[in-house]
Amino acid sequence: MTKELLAVLLTAILTQNFILCRFLGICPFLGVSKKFDTAIGMSVAVILVMVLATAVCYPINQYVLVPKDLEYLQTIVFILVIASLVQLVEIILRKYLKSLYNALGIYLPLITTNCAVLGVVLLNIGNNYNFITSIVNSLGGGVGFMIAMIMFSGVRERLETSDIPRFLRGLPITLIAAALTSCSFLGFSGIVDNIFR
Amino acid sequence: MGPILTPIVIVGALGLVLGLVLAIAARVFAVKVNEKAEKIRECLPGANCGGCGYSGCDGYAAALADGRTDKTGLCSPGGHEVAQKVADVLGVEAGYARQMTAVVLCQGNSHNVKTKINYVGASSCKMATQLFGGPKNCTYGCLGFGDCVKACPYEAIFICGGIARIDPGKCKACRKCMSVCPRGLIELYPVNEKHTIVFCKNGDKGSDTRKACLQGCLACTRCVRICKNDAITITDNHAHIDSEKCTGCGACIPECPAGAINHLHL
Amino acid sequence: MEKNKALSHEFTKGLLKENPVFRLVLGTCPTLATSTSVASAIGMGIAVTIVLTCSNIVISALRRVIPDKVRIPAYIVIIASFVTVIQMLVKAFVPALDVSLGVYLPLIVVNCIILGRAEAFASKNPVLASALDGLGMGIGFIFALACMSTIREVLGSGTFLAGIKDLLQVFGEVDFNGFTIPWLSEHPMTIFVLAPGGFFVFGCMIALANRVAERSGRKCAELNGCGSCPMAASCRMTGEEGRK
Numbered sequence: 001m002t003k004e005l006l007a008v009l010l011t012a013i014l015t016q017n018f019i020l021c022r023f024l025g026i027c028p029f030l031g032v033s034k035k036f037d038t039a040i041g042m043s044v045a046v047i048l049v050m051v052l053a054t055a056v057c058y059p060i061n062q063y064v065l066v067p068k069d070l071e072y073l074q075t076i077v078f079i080l081v082i083a084s085l086v087q088l089v090e091i092i093l094r095k096y097l098k099s100l101y102n103a104l105g106i107y108l109p110l111i112t113t114n115c116a117v118l119g120v121v122l123l124n125i126g127n128n129y130n131f132i133t134s135i136v137n138s139l140g141g142g143v144g145f146m147i148a149m150i151m152f153s154g155v156r157e158r159l160e161t162s163d164i165p166r167f168l169r170g171l172p173i174t175l176i177a178a179a180l181t182s183c184s185f186l187g188f189s190g191i192v193d194n195i196f197r
Numbered sequence: 198m199g200p201i202l203t204p205i206v207i208v209g210a211l212g213l214v215l216g217l218v219l220a221i222a223a224r225v226f227a228v229k230v231n232e233k234a235e236k237i238r239e240c241l242p243g244a245n246c247g248g249c250g251y252s253g254c255d256g257y258a259a260a261l262a263d264g265r266t267d268k269t270g271l272c273s274p275g276g277h278e279v280a281q282k283v284a285d286v287l288g289v290e291a292g293y294a295r296q297m298t299a300v301v302l303c304q305g306n307s308h309n310v311k312t313k314i315n316y317v318g319a320s321s322c323k324m325a326t327q328l329f330g331g332p333k334n335c336t337y338g339c340l341g342f343g344d345c346v347k348a349c350p351y352e353a354i355f356i357c358g359g360i361a362r363i364d365p366g367k368c369k370a371c372r373k374c375m376s377v378c379p380r381g382l383i384e385l386y387p388v389n390e391k392h393t394i395v396f397c398k399n400g401d402k403g404s405d406t407r408k409a410c411l412q413g414c415l416a417c418t419r420c421v422r423i424c425k426n427d428a429i430t431i432t433d434n435h436a437h438i439d440s441e442k443c444t445g446c447g448a449c450i451p452e453c454p455a456g457a458i459n460h461l462h463l
Numbered sequence: 464m465e466k467n468k469a470l471s472h473e474f475t476k477g478l479l480k481e482n483p484v485f486r487l488v489l490g491t492c493p494t495l496a497t498s499t500s501v502a503s504a505i506g507m508g509i510a511v512t513i514v515l516t517c518s519n520i521v522i523s524a525l526r527r528v529i530p531d532k533v534r535i536p537a538y539i540v541i542i543a544s545f546v547t548v549i550q551m552l553v554k555a556f557v558p559a560l561d562v563s564l565g566v567y568l569p570l571i572v573v574n575c576i577i578l579g580r581a582e583a584f585a586s587k588n589p590v591l592a593s594a595l596d597g598l599g600m601g602i603g604f605i606f607a608l609a610c611m612s613t614i615r616e617v618l619g620s621g622t623f624l625a626g627i628k629d630l631l632q633v634f635g636e637v638d639f640n641g642f643t644i645p646w647l648s649e650h651p652m653t654i655f656v657l658a659p660g661g662f663f664v665f666g667c668m669i670a671l672a673n674r675v676a677e678r679s680g681r682k683c684a685e686l687n688g689c690g691s692c693p694m695a696a697s698c699r700m701t702g703e704e705g706r707k
């Protein structure tokens with residue numbers, strides 16, 4: 001069981017990295033990875049919301065939608081739950097954890113429309129994970145998101161000072177740098193399967 | 198219930214429950230926002246420079262509103278105008294805003310300092326300093342690639358003779374340049390008060406400094422001895438003048454053998 | 464006459480001038496994920512176009528009814544309903560597309576193009592203009608996806624329009640199932656259909672679009688982070704980051 005969970009965790013972090021292999025959450029990846037501290041703030045917020053969203057959406061799917069044969073409502077129900085969850089987290093953080101709110105607050109509204117969060121919930125259900133595996137998968141996805149963001153913020157800080165051909169300046173060179181970063185993650189493919197075989 | 202009614206009821210109920218939870222949460226966990234702080238915040242320029250000593254403009258506004266401080270003139274980017282506005286909101290007399298300007302503490306221009314390597318890398322002080330301590334002989338002085346020029350939102354900084362210079366008329370003391378200078382050469386000084394400044398931060402021994410720069414501080418302590426107000430101290434092999442104690446008498450200026458001390462050029 | 468001109472502008476601007484992918488840099492996730500083959504890219508493009516047009520019409524019709532404070536959740540619900548409809552249609556008529564798009568089909572809900580157009584256009588303009596705007600933007604999206612996927616499919620797997628049969632099946636039996644490119648199919652550059660190829664081709668396409676735009680005297684597409692983001696209005700980061 002532990003072995004299985006570890007395999008799921010490592011797969012989500014490395015081989016099936018949310019940003020660099022699955023293309024989920026590209027917008028914040030390109031928008032917020034300019035500086036190291038914003039990258040960290042955003043990814044911590046994403047980890048928090050991903051795990052919470054999975055914890056809430058799983059029972060709703062399992063005990064309300066599946067028994068009534070209403071799986072086709074998943075999309076609409078999950079996005080509703082995620083949107084309200086984000087609001088709720090924001091309200092509670094503002095009241096009780098003021099310093100955390102100051103650090104993460106500005107990223108929370110952005111997360112509602114982050115495809116990584118809805119994506120992880122849908123993937124958990126698509127893969128027929130149980131509750132614990134789902135949580136582990138979400139955690140792995142979030143941590144993978146964080147690793148990619150942090151790595152890439154370092155790359156971008158270097159890009160700032162380099163001399164780039166005119167038409168590649170800005171977004172195009174960022175995307176090409178992302179391609180190279182993503183190449184490095186290709187190196188992990190197959191590793192996890194072989195370790196846990 | 199039919200296949201149509203069930204989903205309608207479920208989605209409706211879910212929406213209602215979530216809406217109610219949010220509404221209750223918003224009521225229960227409501228945070229009181231200080232109206233005075235909001236008003237003060239609107240007066241402040243919003244540069245979030247931290248020049249006032251609080252965590253950005255929000256922090257200063259909150260401190261003023263809560264009565265933790267009564268100094269309305271701490272905002273140097275805003276100057277007197279903002280101090281007056283803030284005082285109006287609080288209903289008190291406006292404090293005197295001490296107008297500050299950033300100063301580059303280096304005189305190592307192309308005449309005074311020779312270059313040791315022909316640097317052709319990226320045009321950035323941050324990058325150049327990582328390569329053998331930069332192209333110039335002095336490893337403490339201004340590199341002149343203009344990281345601070347790029348950082349300045351007010352176009353107050355320019356490069357002259359291979360070193361950065363700041364126009365006190367344009368400088369709003371926002372401290373942005375201070376954080377980008379890899380050598381930490383930029384400091385704030387009050388504009389309208391007469392006092393002297395040591396334009397050097399070289400940490401080498403006097404003999405080495407002499408070889409690197411014609412106008413570098415040699416830490417000879419002549420200025421320390423001549424100063425009547427004990428304003429000058431030597432730390433890290435260079436002199437430093439305490440702007441609180443300095444009366445601006447100017448006795449140290451002719452005393453310095455290297456010519457490293459001067460008034461603030463306006 | 465004047466009115467017709469304005470309406471046709473709403474339609475044509477999305478095709479090239481304000482192409483949602485290459486110029487506004489919206490909807491990057493589905494662009495990168497589904498452009499591995501032309502067939503799935505076109506399928507995705509059509510699905511997005513339908514959702515975009517329908518949701519633009521409904522949101523524009525309801526723009527005076529929806530209170531300003533809850534407009535984002537309201538938009539999301541409207542969009543999610545249309546996505547659910549599309550999901551069911553695809554599952555029923557083009558099951559192969561459902562498999563190849565996988566999780567990205569329900570993820571149309573959070574596609575920035577749709578929410579972005581709802582917030583930026585449909586909530587302020589009449590129904591007909593919004594419908595045309597949605598249709599134009601959708602076709603621009605299909606065009607962008609087709610460009611990207613052509614490059615990636617031809618170089619990455621040495622085929623063109625492979626699997627188009629499943630899409631065309633909706634209109635009746637067809638035998639056509641794409642071309643195989645002689646030399647490339649034996650020596651495909653697999654990296655182009657993998658993740659890095661997606662980023663690389665996208666980067667090159669935007670550089671190309673920038674060059675074309677500069678030739679005709681327009682501004683380069685910029686990554687301002689917030690300017691095109693649909694959440695800009697409700698996000699406090701616009702205050703600090705947006706100004707830079």
